[in-house]
Structures are given as structure tokens and as C-alpha cells.
Amino acid sequence: MKIQREESWGYDRRVLDYIQHASATGLYEIRGLGAKRKVPHFDDLVFLAASLSRYPLEGYRERCSTKTVLGTRFATKPIELAIPITVAGMSFGSLSANVKDALGRAATEAGTSTTTGDGGMTEEERGSSKTLVYQCLPSRYGFDPDHVRRADAIEIVIGQGAKPGGGGMLLGQKVNPRVAAMRTLPEGVDQRSACRHPDWTGPDDLAIKIKELREITDWEKPIYVKVGATRTFHDVKLAVHAGADVVVVDGMQGGTAATQTVFIENVGIPTLAAVRQAVDALEDLNMKGQVQLIVSGGIRTGADVAKALAMGADAVSIGQGVLMALGCNSDTWIRDARPDGSGGEHVPCTDDYAALGTAPGFCHHCHTGRCPVGVTTQDAVLEQRLQPPVGARRVRNYLKTMAMEVSTIARACGKQDVHHLEREDLVALTVEAAAMAGVPLAGTNWIPGR
Amino acid sequence: MSGSKTFDLASVSLRELNRFLHKDLFGTTHVRVEHPDGAHSIAVGMDAPVHVDIAGHAGYYAAGMNKHATVVVHGNAGPGVAENMMSGLVRVKGFASVSAGASARGGLLVIEGDCGLRCGISLKGGDIVVGGSVGSFSMFMAQAGRLVVCGDAGDALGDSLYEAVIYVRGSVKSLGADARFEDMTDADFTAVAGLLAQAGLAHDPREFKRIASARSLYHWNVDAQQEY
Numbered sequence: 042m043k044i045q046r047e048e049s050w051g052y053d054r055r056v057l058d059y060i061q062h063a064s065a066t067g068l069y070e071i072r073g074l075g076a077k078r079k080v081p082h083f084d085d086l087v088f089l090a091a092s093l094s095r096y097p098l099e100g101y102r103e104r105c106s107t108k109t110v111l112g113t114r115f116a117t118k119p120i121e122l123a124i125p126i127t128v129a130g131m132s133f134g135s136l137s138a139n140v141k142d143a144l145g146r147a148a149t150e151a152g153t154s155t156t157t158g159d160g161g162m163t164e165e166e167r168g169s170s171k172t173l174v175y176q177c178l179p180s181r182y183g184f185d186p187d188h189v190r191r192a193d194a195i196e197i198v199i200g201q202g203a204k205p206g207g208g209g210m211l212l213g214q215k216v217n218p219r220v221a222a223m224r225t226l227p228e229g230v231d232q233r234s235a236c237r238h239p240d241w242t243g244p245d246d247l248a249i250k251i252k253e254l255r256e257i258t259d260w261e262k263p264i265y266v267k268v269g270a271t272r273t274f275h276d277v278k279l280a281v282h283a284g285a286d287v288v289v290v291d292g293m294q295g296g297t298a299a300t301q302t303v304f305i306e307n308v309g310i311p312t313l314a315a316v317r318q319a320v321d322a323l324e325d326l327n328m329k330g331q332v333q334l335i336v337s338g339g340i341r342t343g344a345d346v347a348k349a350l351a352m353g354a355d356a357v358s359i360g361q362g363v364l365m366a367l368g369c370n371s372d373t374w375i376r377d378a379r380p381d382g383s384g385g386e387h388v389p390c391t392d393d394y395a396a397l398g399t400a401p402g403f404c405h406h407c408h409t410g411r412c413p414v415g416v417t418t419q420d421a422v423l424e425q426r427l428q429p430p431v432g433a434r435r436v437r438n439y440l441k442t443m444a445m446e447v448s449t450i451a452r453a454c455g456k457q458d459v460h461h462l463e464r465e466d467l468v469a470l471t472v473e474a475a476a477m478a479g480v481p482l483a484g485t486n487w488i489p490g491r
Numbered sequence: 492m493s494g495s496k497t498f499d500l501a502s503v504s505l506r507e508l509n510r511f512l513h514k515d516l517f518g519t520t521h522v523r524v525e526h527p528d529g530a531h532s533i534a535v536g537m538d539a540p541v542h543v544d545i546a547g548h549a550g551y552y553a554a555g556m557n558k559h560a561t562v563v564v565h566g567n568a569g570p571g572v573a574e575n576m577m578s579g580l581v582r583v584k585g586f587a588s589v590s591a592g593a594s595a596r597g598g599l600l601v602i603e604g605d606c607g608l609r610c611g612i613s614l615k616g617g618d619i620v621v622g623g624s625v626g627s628f629s630m631f632m633a634q635a636g637r638l639v640v641c642g643d644a645g646d647a648l649g650d651s652l653y654e655a656v657i658y659v660r661g662s663v664k665s666l667g668a669d670a671r672f673e674d675m676t677d678a679d680f681t682a683v684a685g686l687l688a689q690a691g692l693a694h695d696p697r698e699f700k701r702i703a704s705a706r707s708l709y710h711w712n713v714d715a716q717q718e719y
Contacts, residue, residue: 227653
């Protein structure tokens with residue numbers, strides 16, 4: 042007899058797995074990384090490069106600047122970066138100290154900034170990062186005025202794209218003695234990060250909080266405000282009114298070390314929609330260029346960076362991409378590399394993925410602390426699988442590649458500066474992307490909703 | 492140079508005051524701030540063992556992130572007084588608004604009058620003594636440190652506590668999730684006596700009750716899902 046294999050759209054294998062897991066355990070799933078569902082994204086945009094109506098630059102020789110300056114509104118010491126690609130905030134706790142060190146080295150070599158995360162500033166990352174952004178989060182874990190003074194910029198985190206409004210979680214298996222001490226918590230507890238700041242509520246208070254931080258830093262350091270993408274148009278306006286030098290908008294594709302799947306997949310809006318709303322807000326306030334915009338959440342390639350800049354961002358921030366550059370979801374880790382991070386032996390670790398119930402290419406088990414490639418772990422043995430020179434070399438190469446890709450596209454569009462890319466250079470491949478991004482559907486002059 | 496210096500905020504900007512406190516002390520041991528008139532961020536980010544007298548009411552974040560300094564508010568204090576204090580002493584002679592001592596990691600905050608909502612929220616090692624009463628949700632998610640309340644406490648006291656401890660002399664309207672009353676031990680009586688002595692308040696430690704975490708929310712489980 043022929044076996045019927047028609048899958049239900051409403052009850053596909055993903056939904057069946059969810060229902061069966063929920064009914065077996067009574068627990069919702071907590072996992073790492075970001076949204077897996079397909080949403081309109083930068084892939085749905087393409088560039089209109091130069092031809093007869095525009096004049097291109099020679100792709101390999103003519104100069105195309107990637108210099109990026111952030112924090113020019115009030116700070117007396119704005120941040121100057123060689124490229125418009127920064128490393129996003131990720132905590133020591135979710136990541137190992139080796140990884141924080143590697144990210145700092147890579148960012149420094151690439152001429153960009155890295156960012157602390159929940160749990161405070163480690164000496165490793167401060168030591169290796171020429172430019173370090175210090176996050177002020179609702180939890181205030183490890184928050185220290187000495188670190189405020191040692192930072193190059195302060196980022197007040199209101200929310201995160203993977204879980205706007207949701208606070209955070211670091212499961213007990215990653216709360217080792219050092220993490221516990223930094224966060225003033227008992228070792229091994231499931232650590233909850235608050236979803237609201239303890240000492241202010243609402244945008245009027247935020248303005249006063251920003252002024253406090255400016256007074257403490259003697260008005261030297263840029264103050265960023267980071268929001269998870271939801272009501273982005275209004276949130277960006279409120280952040281600007283509160284006095285932010287830089288607004289960071291994190292779309293729903295942004296990553297996390299441990300969050301409920303229901304949150305990751307169902308809360309927030311896509312980065313593509315968020316960047317459009319953020320730019321609209323800045324333009325509405327006539328603050329474009331005075332307040333810089335950093336976009337994050339699913340930025341993976343130089344093309345994504347170029348499209349974000351063309352839509353009006355001043356820079357991007359990358360989290361998951363740099364983890365993957367470090368080896369996340371790779372089937373090997375590297376042993377006995379040379380001091381510069383090159384060479385070494387690739388050691389297979391597929392069995393370690395299998396022990397977690399997953400496989401390379403599918404792993405989102407950051408929350409377990411058993412990362413097979415030593416990236417998202419606090420385990421003394423596993424963390425040795427990622428040595429700072431190896432990680433630094435790989436992330437530096439990744440950043441360098443993306444910077445070259447951005448300038449390649451910019452030159453083809455006739456720009457001597459990647460920041461000259463503009464919305465007019467873009468068209469959309471789908472109606473949804475055209476509507477969200479506010480650019481015409483390819484081959485038409487139609488922008489849905491406008 | 493040593494001795495005392497006075498800043499009159501009626502004629503000098505807050506920026507000038509804080510710049511002096513951060514960069515130009517050069518041996519100055521006492522600073523008096525006149526006409527504060529509720530200004531925000533007075534004496535924030537102190538990092539020296541200087542004594543600051545604020546002669547009147549202070550706005551938000553007075554003595555925020557204090558290290559080493561002694562700051563006395565001769566009036567009332569707005570939200571977030573001594574927030575994220577690391578060390579030193581902050582004393583409010585009058586009342587304090589919401590979030591007093593929020594996330595303080597060290598030092599002692601004394602509020603001689605009453606205190607608003609969320610006193611000691613997210614406390615991480617500092618000590619707080621309140622001469623009067625505290626509002627609802629005080630010590631929410633407090634991790635370490637101690638709060639002594641000589642008056643009454645409002646609703647949801649100690650919600651989601653970690654290892655911080657609360658002592659209350661008067662009534663407690665309600666406890667928050669995972670907070671519970673515990674028996675006072677000799678160590679608790681000694682601790683309360685010491686904190687009261689530092690605060691200059693004369694009460695009998697035997698009149699105080701101890702509230703601490705039941706530790707039932709330390710690990711995620713389905714039975715606690717609505718309170719986690």
C-alpha cells in the first residue's frame with residue numbers, strides 16, 4: 042500500500058516536535074542564537090550599481106573610505122573606527138574569557154570596537170580592545186564606575202532584538218566561580234537578568250540617567266542607547282530626545298545566549314523594518330548625521346553591511362556572525378596553532394555535538410555551556426578549544442573580508458566613501474521587503490504603502 | 492592646597508562642581524554645596540576620601556557610583572541616591588525617593604527619614620539603614636548586602652531575593668516571591684547592632700525581624716514559571 046506523506050502546513054514536523062516536547066516535559070524550550078524563521082531581510086534587496094546614469098570607481102585601485110566616527114553629538118571624545126563594522130555586546134558568562142580576549146584582539150587589528158555584555162568588563166577584553174564600549178544593563182551585574190572611566194563609550198541597553206522586553210538568563214551550568222564572583226551571585230544558580238533598569242523608568246528618567254553618566258565621565262565619552270526592535274520609530278525618537286549620541290537598533294534576528302524559543306521567534310520586528318523606521322525617526326527630527334545609528338540583528342556579510350549603510354545606518358554591529366567566525370557550528374576545533382593563530386590541527390568534534398542532541402550546522406545549544414568548539418562555555422576543558430590567537434585571526438579575517446565587500450559595492454555604485462551609499466541605490470526583490478525597507482520593487486517605482 | 496571649598500549652585504554650574512570633585516581636589520578634604528535646589532547628579536562618580544555636604548535638597552542620583560567619599564544631604568534626596576555605590580558613606584538627613592541605593596556594591600547608605608519604592612533594588616553588597624519606613628518592592632532581586640528598616644515595609648518586600656538580608660523593626664505589609672521570615676541568630680543581632688551604631692540610630696536589635704530568600708527560585712522549573 043502506498044504510504045501517504047502529505048505534511049500538514051499547520052502541524053508540520055516543527056510544530057509536532059514542539060507539542061510533543063511540551064506535553065512530555067511541561068517546559069518551554071530555552072536556546073541560544075537567533076530567530077530561525079524566514080523573515081524579509083537584506084537578502085531581499087539588491088543594488089543598482091553604476092552604468093550610463095552613474096559613474097563607477099575602479100574596483101581594486103581607487104580609494105573608498107570606510108572610516109566611521111560615532112558619538113559626535115555631545116561627547117568630547119567621539120570614537121573613530123577604521124571600518125563601519127563593530128562587534129556587538131556579548132557577555133563574559135555566555136562567552137569564555139578566551140573568546141572575549143580574541144574578540145578584542147580581532148577588533149583592534151581591524152580598527153574597530155568591541156563591546157562588553159551582561160556581567161561586566163573582564164581584564165582580558167579591556168587589555169586586548171583598543172576601543173571598548175561598556176554596557177550599562179538592567180541587571181548591573183559587575184557594574185563598576187572604574188570600568189565606566191576605563192571605557193571608550195557607554196551603551197545603555199534598553200532591550201535586545203532576540204528578546205525585547207524580556208530580560209536575560211544565564212543557566213546555572215555556566216555560572217562558574219569567576220562568573221559568580223563577577224556577578225555577586227551564588228555559584229551554579231540560574232541567573233536572571235532583570236528586564237527593567239533599577240534606577241530609572243521611562244524616557245524622562247533616561248534623560249537624567251544619561252546626564253549622570255555624562256557627569257561621571259566628564260562629558261568625554263559617547264553615550265549609546267540600544268533598543269530591541271519593536272516600536273522602533275518612537276523608541277529612536279525618545280532615545281534622541283533623552284540625549285543619546287548613538288542609537289543602536291537590534292532587529293529580531295539578533296542572537297542570544299539563552300532565551301525562550303517562543304520569544305526569539307515571535308517578539309520584535311525584522312531588522313529590515315527596524316532600520317527603515319529608525320532612519321525615518323532621525324530624519325523626522327532632523328538629527329541624521331548628528332546622532333549616529335548602529336544596526337544589528339542578522340548582519341552576516343559585506344552585502345548586508347552595505348545595504349544597512351545604504352538604508353541610512355552609520356555602522357553595524359555583529360554578534361552571531363563573529364561567533365561563527367570563531368568556529369560556532371563548525372565540525373572541528375583547532376589545536377596546536379602557530380602563535381599568530383595560523384595552521385594547527387583540525388580536531389573533529391561531531392561526537393560532542395551528538396552528545397548534545399544536535400549536529401554541526403544545527404547547534405543552538407549555547408545555553409548548555411557544553412559548546413563543542415569552546416566558544417559559549419565556561420567549562421575549563423572546553424574553553425581551551427578556542428585559543429585567543431586562533432579566534433582573533435579568524436574574526437579579523439571575517440571583518441576584513443566584509444569591509445572589502447562593502448567598499449567593492451560602494452565603488453561599483455560610484456562612491457568614494459561607503460557612507461555615501463544611499464537608499465536610492467537599492468531596490469527590493471519582494472513586495473514585503475519593498476514595503477519594509479521603503480525602497481521600490483525592482484523594475485518599478487512602486488514602494489508599497491507610500 | 493588643603494581644607495575646604497564651597498560651591499554655590501545658584502551661581503556655579505553643576506559641571507564645574509563635578510569637574511572639581513573629579514579632577515581638581517588636590518588635597519581638598521571638605522566641599523560644601525550650597526543652593527542645590529534639587530539639582531540632579533550632585534557629586535556623582537566620586538573617587539576620593541573627601542567629605543561633601545549638600546546644604547539642601549538633592550535631585551536624582553546624588554552621590555551616584557560613590558567611591559571612598561562621605562556625602563551628606565542636609566535635606567531630601569531624589570531617585571537613585573547612592574546608586575551603584577562602591578564604598579564610602581552617604582547620609583540623607585531627610586527623606587529619599589525611589590530606588591535608593593540601587594545596585595550598590597559597597598559602602599553604607601543611611602536615610603534618616605522614610606524611603607520610597609524599590610529601596611535597595613538589585614543590591615550587590617552595600618548596606619542600607621533607613622530610620623523610617625520603606626515603600627513597596629524594596630530589595631527586589633537584591634543579591635548581597637543588608638537593609639535595616641527601623642519603621643515599616645510596604646508590599647512585596649524582598650521579591651526574588653538572592654543572598655541579601657533584610658531586617659525590619661515594624662510591620663511588613665507583604666513579602667515578595669521567594670522571600671520568607673527567618674529566625675534571628677546571634678550573628679543577626681550583632682549585624683543589626685553594628686549597622687544601627689554606624690547610622691547613629693538607637694533601637695534594640697531584638698525588635699527586628701529577619702527576611703531572606705527561600706532559594707526556591709534559584710533553579711528554573713515549571714512549577715515556578717509564573718514567578719521566575
